[in-house]
Each structure stands twice: as C-alpha cells, then as structure tokens.
Amino acid sequence: MTIQEKQQEIIDEFEFLDDWEQKYEYIIDLGKELKGLPEEKKSEENLIKGCQSKVWLDAEFRDGKLFFNADSDGILPKGIVSLLVRIYSGHTTKEILDSDFDFISKIGLQEFLSPSRANGLMAMTKQIKFYAVAFQLKS
Template sequence: MTIKEIQEEIVDEFSMFDDWMQRYEYIIELGKSLPIIDETYQVEENLIKGCQSRVWLHAEEKDGKLFFTANSDAILTKGIVAILIRVFTNQPAKEILDADMGFIDEIGLKEHLSPTRANGLVSMIKQIKMYALAFQARR
C-alpha cells in the first residue's frame, strides 16, 4: 500500500468513532499492538528530542525501503508513534520525504493533543523524515 492509501485507511478508521474519548482509547490500543523495539535500540541516541515522554525510534533499510520500530514510556504517545510507523514503515525514503501529513489534521489528532504532545508529534514526524533523508543521501 502507498502512504496515501494507509493514511486514508486511518482517516476511515477514526471516522467510525463518535467522540474523542473513543479515539483516545483506539490510539492506546494501537500502542499496545506496536511490536516491541529490540532493547539494543532503546538507547539515548534513538530518543526523540522534543517529546515530553521518552520515545525511542529506530530505522533500518531493507531492499530500498525503510522499516521503523519504536517504543514509548507513555501509553498515548506509544499509540501516536504506532500510527506513524504504520504509515511510514515499508516505504521508500523518497515517498516518506514527499508525504503530505494532512491526514493528521483530518483525524483531528493535533488539535486534540496537549501542546507538549502536539510538539512531540511534530518531533516524531521530523525524526522519521530525517531518517529518510539520511538513507536517501546514502544512495
């Protein structure tokens, strides 16, 4: 699936919920389904700067596509990073760099997060794009 198709799928899923409490619960469930990051990657250099909670993000390239793993010490944040990983994992670096992030506004995520969590979300996206830029520069 393309990034756009995955984003549309997420928008559809979020539209099934009537209120934000249900959406928060869904985000938390997504976080619980996030595959555990290997402990060797849960190190200081993989911590995302700008997040109130601790978020570790690791990327590796296989066959021209990036694969991300992550973890967080906060359940809601873990769900947010799970959404981003779902969108960006198994995608080429160029597609990640070119991706429109409008789906975040479409599902209302940014406006329903505290300012510190919204900043964390921006930091997570920035880090994912930085990984993509680094991998693309190697080619």
C-alpha cells in the same frame, strides 16, 4: 499500499469513532499492538528529542525501503508513534519525503493533544523525515 492509502485508511477508521474518548482508547489500543524495541535499541541515538514522554524510533534500510519500529514509556505516545510506523514503514525514502502529514489534522489529532504532546508529535514526524533524508544520502 501507498502512504496516501494508508493515511486514508486511518482517516476512515477514525471517522467511525464518535468522540475523543473513543479515539483516545483506539490510539492506546494501537500502541499495545506495537511490538516495541529491544532494550539495546532504546538508546540516546534513537530517542526523539522534544517529546514529553520517552519515545524511541529505530529505522532500518533494506531492499531500498525504510522500516521503522518504535517504543515509548507512555501509552498515548506509543499509540501515536504506532500510527506513524504503520504508515511510513516499508516505503522508499522518496515516497516518505514526497508525502505529507495531513492525515494528522484530518483525524483531528492536533486539536486533541496538549501543546507539549503536539510538539512531541511534530518531533516524531520530523524524525521520520530525517531518517528518510539520511538514508537517501547513503543509497
């Protein structure tokens, strides 16, 4: 599946939810499905700066693709980062860098988040792009 197809799949999933309470619950459920990170990966190096909660994002480059895993000490941020992991994990650095984050506005996520959580979301997306740039330079 392409990044755009994964984004559309999430947009379609959110269209079936009637209100933000249901969307909120869905995001929390997604976070519960995230396998999380072992303690040694919850390092300062993997900590995303700018998030209200602690959010860690780890990236591994293998077979020409980036694979992400993440964790958070907050239930909502864990669900949000799980969406990003689902979309961007398993793609090449070029695919990630050529993609956008339009799905966030299409599901209305930024409108729902407090300003500090919206800043955290932007920090998560920037970190994914940062990893793509860093690993592109290595390959």
